Amino acid sequence: MKRLKQLSKLLLVTAVVFAGCDGQESSLIGDRIENNPLPNQPNYTAGDADFSNYIAIGNSLTAGLMDGALYTNGQIHAFPAILAGQLELVGGGNFLQPDVNSSNGFNASLSDPQQGLILGRTELDTNIPGPVPTQGEFPIPAFNGDRLNVNNLGVPGIKVADLFSSDLQNNNALGLYYSRFATNPGSSTIIQDAVAKNPTFFSLWIGNNDVLGYALSGGLDENMITTQGDFQNSLGNAIGALVQTGATGVVLNIPPLVTLPFFRAIPYNRIELDQATADQINAGLTPVNQAMMALTQAPINHDPEDIARRTMEYSAGNNPILVIDEELEDLGPKYDMLLGAGAINQQQRDALVPYEQSRPLTAGELVLLTAGSVLGTEADGDDAVADTPIGVVVPLGFDVTDQSLNGDKYYLTLAEQTNIVTARATFNAVISGVIDATNQQAGADVVHLVDVNPFMADILGLTSTEAQQLALTAAGQAAADGVTGKSVRGFNLQPDFSPGGIFSTDAVHPNPRGHAIVANEIIKKLNEVYDANIPEVDVLNYPSVIIAQ
Incomplete structure (x- = not known):
């Protein structure tokens, strides 16, 4: 018993000593923090927005098609996936993509499966220099994920009206892409699927193909350009359906298509x-x-x-x-x-x-x-x-x-280019008009325009005269400084598909760095209109084009 009492006294003394040391240590730590304050932790916030269920709707740009094919690494680096990663920091939820589970994908424009020609994404052969195809994979592997919870509804090749089409089974866009993740292939529509997911926030980038098909054909048939009335009707219905869910969102407009490297890589006097x-x-x-x-x-x-x-x-x-x-x-x-x-x-x-x-050919063509x-x-x-x-x-x-x-x-020709520039300017005016009308009807700014013209004018190095000739928006014309490239941490990114460029080797779609720039443009808009604080991504942390070995 005596030994037990002695042990109890020892434990009591020990406790007092440790308590005293603990107080002294706390005091020392406090003094050090006061003299050497810790850096402020980022106060990331969604502001007035709710990003918990982000849905991306659009065409190949949204899907992540690059280098001429839809393949896994391209999907991972699509702007919606990049954006969703940043939104997770401010309450954004899981972002499920319909992964094609293919390293090379399928290049629909270069392949002919009936003749046994199945090609995949292109890579940059610096000896040409130019793109060369890889071995592709067809049919595209099935998507075995949860179709009801897919967040990226980008479908390569679609026009605005296709958002409402349930009869796309004879169209490559559905046969190759949409049917992989459609809730009910052959009967459901992209807009129906989007609305059924009850989004809190959406991005919509659509309309490029309503004029791009004409441009990529060499101006073969003006009927390939969607009429203004059809474009406006389809776009208005699409945005209307999305906001009726209670979601807010952003809509991106159409860039100056004739400035794509697809139309600039080969000069007329080659x-x-x-x-x-x-x-x-x-x-x-x-x-x-x-x-x-x-x-x-x-x-x-x-x-x-x-x-x-x-x-x-x-x-x-x-x-x-x-x-x-x-x-x-x-x-x-x-x-x-x-x-x-x-x-x-x-x-x-x-x-x-x-x-x-x-x-x-003549100059300007x-x-x-x-x-x-x-x-x-x-x-x-x-x-x-x-x-x-x-x-x-x-x-x-x-x-x-x-x-x-x-x-x-x-x-x-110059006349065909005028058709493209005119149609694009018309569609961009429609996009702005539909957004304004939607917000007016809602009594609040529920949809916001992300104008891609300024950063395109900047990186293209357009002069103010060129920007006017291309019918860029007022903001795009103001950003035209005549200096080609975009400086990022001392590195000058170029408007081409070179290793230092922002385009993929198909010369139409952005590469991962280009998609990162688009994501940052959206983030800038979100921070502005929602009083949010969402961090931008470091563009140089994303890969450029793949060099052929």
Whole structure:
């Protein structure tokens, strides 16, 4: 018992000692914090917004298609996924994407499954330099996740009206993408699925394809551009359905499409020659030019200005690409008149067939990236003798095997560019108008415009005059400083698909860094309109294009 009492006294003394030390330690820590304060912890907040259930609706930009294919790494780096990661810091919930579970994906524009050609994403071959495809995967692997809780409803290829279409089973957009995660493939619609998820916040980036398809076709058919009425009706219904759920959201407008590297990577005067080669080609084309000049004489009296436009003459340096222009008058019947008059023989007449509707491109016309794989190759397929290079001796768009014409798909004339610029400006005005009308009807600002024009004008290095010609928004014109690139931590990002660019190798869609920039633009808007404090992402922490090995 005596020993127990002694032990109790010892424990009591020990407790008093430790208590005294604890108080002394607390005092010392307090003094140190006072003299060396800890850095302030970020006070991230959602402000007036509720990001707990974020839904992203849109086309390939929202889905994360890049490098010509929808593949897992592209989906991970799509702007909605990047944005959702930042929203988690302010109460945002889980963001489920319909993962395609494929490292290369499927490149619908380059593949032909019926012929056994299945290609995937493209990579940058620095030796060309240009994109080269990888081996693809088709059919696209199924999505085995929870369809009812998918947050990213981006579907590559869709137009605004497709948001309401339940009859897309014959459309590649649904057959390849939407059907993978649709709640009821063949009967449900994208908007129905979005509304059924009861979003608290949404992003909507749609409308590019309502004019982009026309541009990517080389201006083939103006009917490919959605009418203003149809665009406005579909967009108004889509935004109306989303806000009726009680959600707030952001809508992104359409960037200046003709400035995409798809239309800028190949200059109109791509044909580079030395003087000796130019002289040799000119000698070979002399009979063609002479025959064209003969058409200006009686009795044919063809317009000399038109002939001057068609005449081919090469010199040392860069020369315009020779193309088929199906809008030109077909000179075939008039060449037949020369043959009938004995001015040329049958062999000479046969040699004129490729030049019945041909001309060199002029400054300001845009060449599509798809022309890159054809230019300079031998039209007759005989690479042993370079006598029929396409774009030089044989017009780009003329098929020597069957004498068919498809030149219009390789370039955009000034008139076609005007159609694109006008349609885009019209659609952007509609987007702004629908947002204003929606907010007015709601009696509050429930939808906010994220204008992509300013940062595009900035990185493109547009001048104020160019910005006006491209019909950029007022903010976009104000941001046009004429200095190409965007400086990020001392690194100058470029508007191309180079290793230092913001575009993927398909030259249309952003790469991960480009998507990070878009996410930051949205975050800036959210911080502004919701009095939020959401951190932006470090753009340079995201990868650029993939270099082919």
